[in-house]
Amino acid sequence: MSAIDFLLIILQMFLVLGLSPLIVGVIRRVKAHMQCRHGANVFQPYSDLAKLFCKEPVISTTASWIFPATPYILFSSTLAASLLVPTIIAPMPLNFAGNIIALVYLLALGTFFLMLAGLDSGSAFGGMGSSREAIVASLTEPALILSLFAVALTAGSANISAIVYKTAILQGIVLDPPPHLMALVALFIITLAETGRVPVDNPATHLELTMIHEAMILEYSGRYLALVEWAAGMKLMIFLTLLVNIFAPWGIATTLSPSALGLGVLVFVGKVVGLAVVIGVFECMFAKLRLFRVTELLGAAFILSLLALVFFYILRV
Structure with a gap:
């Protein structure tokens, strides 16, 4: 690995770490504005x-080693997954x-340990949240893989960098509108589900009848809670990056020239912040x-991603 490659990895790591709390702050600010509240500023996270x-x-007396280890496993696996997704180049x-499979299972690793931690704390809320998260994860992961494979077939590779590079060269969604549009809608629904956003979950609530993600992390505090919240922001950043760079890759750098990299950073930040604004508006509209309706929504995402694959082969005949 050359020095330039190492610097690019460090740049992407700091970009994801530094920008993910801002994305959360932008969504909260947009929701506050839509609800006629002043709200906190975007740098509050x-x-x-x-x-x-x-x-x-503070650690529960019933907790084992899983409870304190989970925040570090969740944070490191999410950060490793973020390095597989092209951001500025x-x-x-x-x-x-x-590979698509590596990305999905790195994210699933953190989710698996988070569910274990919810059970390990001995809290009734933690067990309830873990059970609900298992239902959501079992429905979103197949749909996520299929939606990404629908685009991978167009690029001819399951490598995420190759997919982004091919869509950037061929103008992304314009290349194959019907399959890509269905994969885009499916991935957007999956993003809301995997990141705990409305209408699947509400990250701002602590009502026991509606909690999913918040129920699992209810027993965390201090630096453990900080790592879990930061990892949740990075996970949101990963899915937003997939959306903007696979389906709207305009502006991403395809060479190592300083001008292309600088433009890639500016365009990437603009696209991600713009999509965060869209999510904030979407959450205020719905x-x-x-809970029993969530399975129907995620089933629709799975069907859309499956139809995207079917339409790819139909349009090639």
């Missing part, structure tokens, strides 16, 4: 993380490991679904 890192965690230095 940075202050929240700094405050939590300064506090000592299509041919990422780690593209040799950037109410949270009942």
Whole structure:
């Protein structure tokens, strides 16, 4: 690995780490504005993380090693997954490991340990949240793989860097509208489900009848809670990056020239922040679904991603 490749990895790592709390702050700010509230500024998540890192965690007496280890496993696996997704340049230095399956299972690893931690804390809310998260994860992961494979067939590769590079060269969604549009809608629904957004979950609630993600992390505090919240922001960043760079790859750098990289950073930040605004508006327009309705929504995402694959072969005949 050359020095330039190493610098690109460091740049992407700091970009994801630094930008993910801002994305959460933008969504909260948009929701506050839509609800006619003043709300906190977009940099409030940075202050929240700094405050939590300064506090000592409290651990349940019934918890085993899984409970304190989960925040570190969740944070590291999510950060590793973020390095497989191209942000500012299509041919990422780690593209040799950037397979779709590797990305999905790195994210699933963190979710698996988070469910174990919810059970390990001995809380009734934690067990309830883990059970609900298992239902959501079992429905979203197949749909996520199929939606990404629908685009991978067009690019001729399951490597994420190759997919982004091919769609950037061929103008993305314009290349194959019907399959890509269905895969885009499916991936957007999956993004809302995997990141715990409305209408699947509500990250701002603590009502026991509606909690999913918040129920699993209810027993966390201090630096453990900071790592979990930061990992949740990075996971949201990963899915937004997939949406903007696979289906709207305009502006992403395809060469290592300084001008292309600088433009790639500006365009990437603009696209991700713009999509965060869209999600904030979307959450204010829809109410949270009942739990038994969530399976119907995720089933629709699976059907759309499956139809995207079918339409790819039909249009090639």
